[in-house]
Amino acid sequence: MPIPDFIVALRRKVGTDELWLPAATAVVTRPAPDGPSGAVELLLVRRADNGAWTPVTGIVDPGEEPAVAARREALEEAGVTIRVDRLASVATTDLVTYPNGDRTRYLDHTFACTWLEGEAHVADDESSEVGWFTLDALPPLSAEMRGRIDAALADEVAARFVR
Template structure:
């Protein structure tokens, strides 16, 4: 599912005005491998990302999005970072900004595949041979792979 129903309902009321949304990034680790998906909209490789549904716990949202987008069962083991994205303007003019919760996720089961149409590929990458990544996604992955016990706090520009 690309756009949650609650967002579509809000859009009917506010049009393309900026929405402040809660999101997750699921950095799924299996040994020395990292799960990445290739986004259908931009072609970029990223960890699994998604929007938290109203009333949903962020860690549950990360697990749900991982299963929905990549067909992989994973559980959150640590909150690695909390940050704020720059404003995003989508092709249809909709504007949004996200508070992102980046989780380290432990792999449990499943073979990655593009499960819901939001991605064109889903696969494991060795940590020492990741594809090119945007700066913001690299920061999220670095926070997740760190040995820090506390979450990092910052904005996309940090």
């Protein structure tokens, strides 16, 4: 997976020390074409680095708004245009240590999003598969990703601030 240039520059200065980075997760839904009225499908990507299924995720670029990052990542990773409907949750991830020793902790902003257009496909090298899944036929997901999805699909107005 490509490392953004600004992180490469930071790593030259701080080595493998822990970085604190903003991130965005886009939980994208669309009406299920064959389901009952109100049924939705969820867009998921299979990460190329570890094979895990997740919603679209990514790092927020310097100066970029998290909701803009969610839209950008959906287009870059899955080739779809989305509407960001609401902030669903904000949470800090556990410390992530990469194989090269780099350590990072993310402040994730999860957004409930709606698909607008585009045929979902693998659009970059960060994913190996992209697909739409009904809620009763989701692939295995980590508890963390399931929590993000649950927050986005909840019929809530206010964001969840995860502790």
